[in-house]
Amino acid sequence: MHANVWTAALAGVTMTLLGGCGVKGGWMGADAEKAYEAQMKAKAEAAKLNNDDYYEIHRDGRIYVFSDLDEYQSFRKVGEIPLVVTKIGAGPNGETVKMGLLKSEAKAMEKTVGYKGSAQRMFEGELKGADKGFYGELHKNGRIYVFTDWKDLEAFKATGEAPFGVTHIGKGPNRETVVFVQNSASAKSAPTEAIARFESIYAAK
Structure with missing residues (x-):
């Protein structure tokens, strides 16, 4: 009886360990798992930095910059940027540059001196x-x-x-x-x- 109990317990431990090494769809193998984990880490880092996409539009002597698709799509529809950093003459040919901000970035800018949103950092070569x-x-x-x-x-x-x-x-x-x-x-x-x-x-x- 005791032997059966220990066998069941060990089986549970084995299943737990294997479950920790797999992903949705089952165990993929060590190499595939490492690649999957690296991909997930890269996605998480990109979400944190907001640097996985970038839109730069040159129009009528101005440059509009976005690092977020939703912001860019909103600009396409209404022609305005609700949260923006404007730098006059900051373009390579003296253009005015308008760089969009996420709400979280605008709040951070209010609290931290010198804070820059991801669109500005990417445009200026800092990110x-x-x-x-x-x-x-x-x-x-x-x-x-x-x-x-x-x-x-x-x-x-x-x-x-x-x-x-x-x-x-x-x-x-x-x-x-x-x-x-x-x-x-x-x-x-x-x-x-x-x-x-x-x-x-x-x-x-």
């Missing part, structure tokens, strides 16, 4: 885009440049050139030409994820 899952857009001169690598976006802002990429003429929301920017490595395959993300953002609602 890089997320290493994984990044998506960015830069609207300029009737074109929309789409990025999935922060380094490519930085290089484009520095040079104004995109040597690698796929161009879709007239496919923007206002019939702009859309350029899905790539680099020498990513250009080996089609930018399917970037295209899908872009289309989901501008899908008719």
Whole structure:
């Protein structure tokens, strides 16, 4: 009788240990689990930093910057930014720059001297885009440049050139030409994820 009790107890411990190593859908193996945990950690870090997406729009002598899709979509609808940091003459050609803030960032700014929101930090080069899952857009001169690598976006802002990429003429929301920017490595395959993300953002609602 005692032996049966111990056997049941040990089985319970074994099941608990195995359950702690798995994810939804069951055990995936050590390597797959490490990759999954790294992915979850990256997502959590991106959520904390708010640096997984970036939108920069050049229009009428101004530059509008957002690090949050909902903020950007709201701006597209109403043409205004409710919470914003405005810096006159801060653009590369003396443009006025208006950088959106999340509510949490606006509250932090009230409490902390020198605090900057993620849109401002990214525009000013103090915060890089997320290493994984990044998506960015830069609207300029009737074109929309789409990025999935922060380094490519930085290089484009520095040079104004995109040597690698796929161009879709007239496919923007206002019939702009859309350029899905790539680099020498990513250009080996089609930018399917970037295209899908872009289309989901501008899908008719």
